[in-house]
Amino acid sequence: MNAPILWIVLPLGLSAGLFLMNRWRRVAGGIGSAFALLLAAAAWLLPVGKPIQLGIVSFEVQPAWIVFGRRFLLENSDRPFVIVLNLAIAFWFMGSLSLQSRSLLIPLGMAISAMLIAAVMVQPFYYGIFLLFFAAMLSVILFVSERGEVHLGIKRYWIYQSLAMPLLLLAGWYLSGTEANPGEIPGASLIYTLLLVGLALLLSSFPFHNWLPAVAQVVSPYAFSFAVFATFLSFSLFTVAFLRQYTWLSSSAWILLFFSFQGFLLTSIGGIGAIYHRHLGRWMGYALIKEIGLGFLTIGLGLALPDPTSFLAILFMHIFPRGIALALWGLACNLYLEHGESLKIQNLVGVGRRYPIATAAVFLSFLTLVGFPLTAAFPIHLLIWQAWFQNFPPLAFAAIFGSVGVLIGGLRAMAVLVRSDHTKDQGSLESPSQIILLAIGSVLLLLMGIFPSWFLPVLYNLGMTFFKGS
Amino acid sequence: MAAAILGTAMANVSYNLRANPSPSIPLASSTPVPISAVVFRLATAMLIGIFLISGAPLLMSVFNGVRLPQSLAILGLCGFGLLILGFRSSTFSISIGLITFLNAFEILLAVIEPSVMLNGVIAGVVLSIAFVGAYGLTLEGERNRL
Numbered sequence: 001m002n003a004p005i006l007w008i009v010l011p012l013g014l015s016a017g018l019f020l021m022n023r024w025r026r027v028a029g030g031i032g033s034a035f036a037l038l039l040a041a042a043a044w045l046l047p048v049g050k051p052i053q054l055g056i057v058s059f060e061v062q063p064a065w066i067v068f069g070r071r072f073l074l075e076n077s078d079r080p081f082v083i084v085l086n087l088a089i090a091f092w093f094m095g096s097l098s099l100q101s102r103s104l105l106i107p108l109g110m111a112i113s114a115m116l117i118a119a120v121m122v123q124p125f126y127y128g129i130f131l132l133f134f135a136a137m138l139s140v141i142l143f144v145s146e147r148g149e150v151h152l153g154i155k156r157y158w159i160y161q162s163l164a165m166p167l168l169l170l171a172g173w174y175l176s177g178t179e180a181n182p183g184e185i186p187g188a189s190l191i192y193t194l195l196l197v198g199l200a201l202l203l204s205s206f207p208f209h210n211w212l213p214a215v216a217q218v219v220s221p222y223a224f225s226f227a228v229f230a231t232f233l234s235f236s237l238f239t240v241a242f243l244r245q246y247t248w249l250s251s252s253a254w255i256l257l258f259f260s261f262q263g264f265l266l267t268s269i270g271g272i273g274a275i276y277h278r279h280l281g282r283w284m285g286y287a288l289i290k291e292i293g294l295g296f297l298t299i300g301l302g303l304a305l306p307d308p309t310s311f312l313a314i315l316f317m318h319i320f321p322r323g324i325a326l327a328l329w330g331l332a333c334n335l336y337l338e339h340g341e342s343l344k345i346q347n348l349v350g351v352g353r354r355y356p357i358a359t360a361a362v363f364l365s366f367l368t369l370v371g372f373p374l375t376a377a378f379p380i381h382l383l384i385w386q387a388w389f390q391n392f393p394p395l396a397f398a399a400i401f402g403s404v405g406v407l408i409g410g411l412r413a414m415a416v417l418v419r420s421d422h423t424k425d426q427g428s429l430e431s432p433s434q435i436i437l438l439a440i441g442s443v444l445l446l447l448m449g450i451f452p453s454w455f456l457p458v459l460y461n462l463g464m465t466f467f468k469g470s
Numbered sequence: 471m472a473a474a475i476l477g478t479a480m481a482n483v484s485y486n487l488r489a490n491p492s493p494s495i496p497l498a499s500s501t502p503v504p505i506s507a508v509v510f511r512l513a514t515a516m517l518i519g520i521f522l523i524s525g526a527p528l529l530m531s532v533f534n535g536v537r538l539p540q541s542l543a544i545l546g547l548c549g550f551g552l553l554i555l556g557f558r559s560s561t562f563s564i565s566i567g568l569i570t571f572l573n574a575f576e577i578l579l580a581v582i583e584p585s586v587m588l589n590g591v592i593a594g595v596v597l598s599i600a601f602v603g604a605y606g607l608t609l610e611g612e613r614n615r616l
Contacts, residue, residue: 068587130591137598141605148613150561150606159555162568162599166575173583190532 003048004065004072004121007039007082011114019107026097032106033093036113040086043079071123077469080316080462081237082117085230088323089113092226095331095441098434100338105223108142112227116234125245126172128238129165132202135234136161139227146219153214160201160208167198175246192254203235204292205262206269213273213285221281221337225330228288229323236295240312240467243303250303259300264398266293271405275412280333280343283409284326287369290402291322294384297399301387309467314383316463317456321376321448325365328441331434332358332365339429345413350421352414354429359417361438364445366410370403376448379456471593472569472600479604480562483611511557518549536581547574561610565603569596 014035018028046052048063065072074082089109096105112135119131140161143154150158171194174187201208216224243250270290277283295315302312333343335358341351352359364375371381381403388396430438448455526541536544551571554563576592 070587127591130595133595134598137602140602144602144606144609149610150564152559155559155561155564158602159564159568163571165595166572170575170578173579187532 001059002062002065003074004118006042006061007074008072008114008118008121011035011039011110011117015107015110015114018110019104022102022104022107025102025106028106029093029097032110033090033097036086036090036093036110040083040090043082043086048074048076048079070127072118072121073123074121075469077465078120080466081120081234084316084319084459084462085113085117085234088230088233088319089226091323092222092327095327095437096222098331098431098437099222099334101220101334103220103223104142104145105220105226108138108145109226109230112138112142112230116230119234119238120241124172124176125242126169126176128242129168129172132231132235132238133161133165135231139231142223142227143215143219146223151215151218153211153218156208156211157204157215160204160211164198164201167194168202171195171198172242175249191249192252195249196254196258199239199258200262203232203239203262203296204289205296206265209266209269209289209292212288213277213282216281216285216288217279217343218281220330221284221333221343222327222330224281225284225326229326232288232292232295233319236299236315237466240299240302240315244308244467250308256300256304259296259303260392260395263293263296263300264395266290266296267398267402269293271402274406274409277409277413278345280336280345280348280413283406283413284329284333286409287406290406291369293402294318294381294399297388297395298384301384301391304391309464311387312467313460313463314380316466317380317459318377320455320459321368321380321445324441324445324448325368325377328361328438328445329365329369331438331441332362335430335434345416348413348416349419350417350424352417353420354424354427356428357430357435357438357442359414361442362417363410363414364442366407366414368445368449370407370410372407374449376445376452376455378449379452472596475597475600475604476562476565476607479607483607511553514553514556515550518546518553521549522546533578533582536578540577540581544574544578547571547577561603561606565599568599572596572599 014032018032021028021031046061048061051058051060063074092109093106096103115131115135115138119128119135122128122131136157140154140158143157144150147154171191174191174194178187178191199205204212212228243255249255267290270286270288270293273286273289274283277286295318298314298318299312302308302314305311332355335355336343336348336351339354341347368375368377371377381399385396385399388399522542522545525545526538529541529545530536530538547570551567551569551574554567554570558564558567572592572595576589576596579588579592
């Protein structure tokens with residue numbers, strides 16, 4: 001058995017099969033989520049490169065697979081990434097079972113996750129940029145299929161990702177040439193230029209962040225939340241692993257300044273935008289800009305510390321609270337849309353009376369995304385705020401401002417959602433399956449918030465394992 | 471191949487339009503362009519020309535092995551690709567702009583990294599852009615037809 005075949009080729013093959021059976025939406029969703037859970041369990045239980053004894057059968061999962069001279073290498077340190085990504089897609093696929101609308105989320109989601117895993121595994125490492133590009137193109141297809149046209153926001157995303165790829169590839173190629181002699185780097189300014197512009201495009205940092213609210217406004221919230229969560233998680237982990245291959249680069253003042261300054265800008269822009277939003281989708285777009293900014297602040301400070309691994313592991317701690325909050329928001333907003341509601345603020349009056357569980361889930365996801373006390377993301381936000389207060393307080397203020405802005409925007413939306421509207425029927429429109437799924441997600445978020453010591457150390461250890469190996 | 475994919479999508483969209491006398495979809499720009507816009511575009515094209523002449527020696531000094539004709543082609547394709555992306559917003563134009571931009575990198579990488587695998591993957595990248603463009607065009611055509 002071969003690890004790359006198990007976690008890349010099999011999901012890719014299955015995604016083709018799921019595409020063919022996508023007309024039977026529930027069957028495809030069931031198979032997709034079961035397979036993703038199986039892959040996550042395999043990554044959890046099967047050590048790579050060691051003999052495994054199952055009764056009388058003994059086998060070994062080989063870590064490497066060579067294709068045209070390039071190697072896909074999955075080591076034990078990569079298993080945490082495979083576990084969390086497969087758990088995330090299983091969670092999203094299960095949620096999609098309760099939705100009525102037809103979507104390409106299941107087949108494309110499976111293919112996207114396989115591409116993202118392959119991007120982290122491939123060697124030489126800069127070949128991963130191609131795979132990230134293909135994952136981004138699959139996200140574009142997902143957005144276009146949801147919208148039925150190539151909206152301007154989708155075009156921006158398409159262009160930014162397409163321009164990022166050659167710049168990063170060139171930077172990676174140049175870096176691979178200087179690897180042997182890091183003391184004398186004649187083209188350092190060229191490397192910085194290519195790398196920083198490429199990273200700004202890839203990670204949707206300022207000024208390339210504007211597609212997020214635009215796309216969030218027009219595509220299905222559930223598909224949007226999945227694509228953005230999976231791609232940005234992988235993009236940021238890939239970026240950190242890429243930079244840490246070159247010690248002089250990861251500790252460079254330019255790189256640290258880039259992440260810190262972009263973190264400052266993105267958290268501020270996200271906060272301001274969320275305050276003035278008039279659309280629940282745009283609010284999520286701005287909340288995601290703030291989340292990307294927070295990720296930048298984590299990476300910026302993590303790379304500056306003498307022992308970056310322990311701080312960068314926070315990126316892993318953030319995965320489940322953020323993922324569950326995004327999935328709940330997406331599911332609830334999709335329910336509103338399926339029943340003919342609009343996500344414009346002025347059209348949301350009284351929606352909370354007709355979808356009480358969905359609205360409660362939306363409220364909980366608001367609070368989690370801003371790091372409100374007693375929610376799952378609060379300890380993580382607190383860690384980042386405290387660390388920046390000790391190093392450079394203005395950036396900590398920016399991060400708090402971003403959270404406050406997103407909270408104000410969320411509370412504005414909630415005030416409209418729960419207002420009574422006597423012109424419409426007040427009965428609940430949620431189906432039992434939707435209530436169960438929303439309740440499971442909400443309870444998970446609440447449990448993670450009330451008992452953080454049950455979940456966060458596990459995630460932290462997964463992050464430590466990943467970053468120690470990268 | 472990329473041109474064939476986009477061309478087939480365009481042909482299908484046009485066929486749909488012929489079958490249904492609905493208003494045409496803006497595949498390129500359907501609105502008349504004012505004189506000032508033409509002058510502005512020509513001025514930008516001239517700027518790219520200046521950038522091409524001044525940047526070619528720099529590119530040759532940064533990347534060993536790149537000759538003047540290649541350097542001019544790389545910068546020209548990059549510049550005009552960005553020009554198309556900056557001035558046109560239709561799906562077809564964006565596909566063409568991105569493919570133009572990526573062709574510049576294809577030339578550069580063919581010179582500095584003579585790897586068949588790398589060139590093959592870049593060809594795959596160009597095809598994927600053409601495919602996304604064709605998918606978008608087809609959906610827009612269908613939407614317009616309805």
